[in-house]
Amino acid sequence: MNTKIQGRWGEALALDYLRRKKYEAVGMGYRTRYGEIDLIVKNREFIVFAEVKLRKSDKFAQAREFVDRSKQERLRKTAALWLCEHETALQPRFDVIEIYAPYGTETRLPTINHIENAF
Template sequence: MRNDLTGRWGEETAAAYLRRRHYTIVAANYRCRLGEIDLIAENRDYLVFVEVKLRKSAAFAEALEFVDRHKQERIRRTAELYLCEHPEQTKQPRFDVIEVYAPNGTQTKRPEIRHLEDAFS
């Protein structure tokens, strides 16, 4: 299966997870010249910028370990631009990482999901 389709499946799985927890998905795959944010969601208190990491397992390393300082900085800059473009957004921003572990790829019936709130600031 192509990586872009697999990645999209992971992002859709994460979005469904957030909806079940009463988040509203504001944007998916927000792109600008500075970078990309997988999901932007909001709940009662926060506007959440979400990086989704899809892995078959955590045997090599946990997915969060692939969100290094460089990636965090790119997400922060992209979020700043999003907020400038959407001044109506007045909620406190937060940066989360959602790890989706799917041992059988898109055929995984019950992927393990770990939601790391406020993963970096």
């Protein structure tokens, strides 16, 4: 299965998870010259820019470790552009959502870890 399909599947899982936690979807796949933000959601306090990381397991490294300083900087720049285009009184926050799916999209109960204020 190609990585684009797996990525969309992971993002849909993450969005469903966030909706169950009372977040409202604002956007998906926001792209700029700096990069892409997977999910933009909000609750009463925060506008959340979420990076979704899908892996089969954490044996090599935890999924969050793939959001390195360079990736964080690209996400910050991309979020800054989004904030320039969309007025909000909410506090921005960066989250990482790790999804572990040993059988890819065939995984029946993937493990989801939500790291709030990840960086």
